[in-house]
Amino acid sequence: MGAPSFQPFQDPDDDTQESSPMMIPPASSHIDSEGVWLISYSDMMTLLMGFFALLLSFSKFDAESFEKVRQETTKVFGGQFQKPFEDLSQALQKVIEQRGLAQQVQIESNPKGVTITFRGAFFFDSGSIELRQEAQPVMDQLIPVIREQAGGFYILIEGHTDNVPIVASGIASNWELSGLRAGTVLHLFEKEGFSTDHLMMVGWGQTHPIVPNQDTQGKEMPENQAKNRRVVIKIMREKWDF
Numbered sequence: 001m002g003a004p005s006f007q008p009f010q011d012p013d014d015d016t017q018e019s020s021p022m023m024i025p026p027a028s029s030h031i032d033s034e035g036v037w038l039i040s041y042s043d044m045m046t047l048l049m050g051f052f053a054l055l056l057s058f059s060k061f062d063a064e065s066f067e068k069v070r071q072e073t074t075k076v077f078g079g080q081f082q083k084p085f086e087d088l089s090q091a092l093q094k095v096i097e098q099r100g101l102a103q104q105v106q107i108e109s110n111p112k113g114v115t116i117t118f119r120g121a122f123f124f125d126s127g128s129i130e131l132r133q134e135a136q137p138v139m140d141q142l143i144p145v146i147r148e149q150a151g152g153f154y155i156l157i158e159g160h161t162d163n164v165p166i167v168a169s170g171i172a173s174n175w176e177l178s179g180l181r182a183g184t185v186l187h188l189f190e191k192e193g194f195s196t197d198h199l200m201m202v203g204w205g206q207t208h209p210i211v212p213n214q215d216t217q218g219k220e221m222p223e224n225q226a227k228n229r230r231v232v233i234k235i236m237r238e239k240w241d242f
Contacts (some may be wrong), residue, residue, distance in 0.1 A: 047081060085109045088149045088235070092116065095141045105138075113153065113236040116142070120226045127168040131188075139185075141193050154188055154239050157182040157201040158232040162225035163213040170172075179203025185231055232239040 089109040096105045106117040123135045130138040146155070159178030166177050189199055205212070211224040 002102060012059040064081075072114055074108060085114050085150075085235075088114050088145070091145045091149060092142060095138070095145060099141075101138065113234060114150075114234040114237070116234075116235075117127045117233045120229055123185060123231050124181055127166060127171075128175070128218055129171070129177065131184055134192050139188050147192065147194070150235050154198045154200065154237060155194060156235045156240070157187075157189075157199075158208075158234065159185075159201070159203045159234065160208055160228060160230045162209070162228045163206045164220075164225065174205040175203055177203070178205050185233070 009055065022024075069077070086109065089107055093107050096102060096107065101122075103117050104122050106119070107219060108115045108117075118135075121132070123130060124142060149230055159180070159182035161174040161178050163174075166172075171177050171180070179201070180203070181201050186199055186201045206228070208226075209228040210230075211221075211227050213221060213225050213228060215221055
């Protein structure tokens with residue numbers, strides 16, 4: 001091994017001494033350190049994006065909350081807010097009012113679709129699954145409106161009864177009664193050419209009353225029972241969205 005070499009001391013204020021070039025650190029060292037930082041930051045952002053995408057995949061979109069935000073935002077910017085499915089609701093309501101059925105048929109809309117509730121004996125006589133003659137002309141007007149404005153939507157028919165046990169021959173319980181009634185109404189849509197893939201029915205029996213069938217002493221309440229005997233048609237954008 002050779003002896004270490006020494007360079008003579010140079011005074012920076014001495015102009016007589018021969019100047020030597022200034023040593024500048026290679027630029028690559030700075031670039032490399034910055035590149036490592038950027039790579040780490042990029043990895044972190046990618047992981048965060050994947051994390052929030054995963055959370056979103058497990059979440060359920062709340063249409064009602066979204067519509068409330070949209071309504072408030074529209075007001076702030078001076079716009080005119082239109083309720084979801086308002087045109088469909090108004091068209092259906094017009095038919096009901098022309099028929100003088102506002103007391104028997106209720107139409108409600110929300111961000112998910114439109115609900116038509118036929119109260120009492122509009123469709124069926126007590127204990128019967130045969131469609132009343134008065135109901136057919138009304139449906140002949142309502143169904144074309146639904147086809148025109150919500151042709152690609154899903155139609156769910158719900159049958160509901162009161163708490164009085166069924167005594168009709170061949171029908172075992174209110175479960176069967178409500179299901180058969182829902183099926184009868186569903187066939188009206190099927191005959192009008194609605195896709196069977198977009199038609200659904202369910203019989204709830206007496207399990208979903210909108211008002212109590214009995215008072216606190218257990219006495220029957222006929223007016224309430226009449227309200228609970230109903231057929232509900234739900235026009236939905238998404239399948240089983242209610």
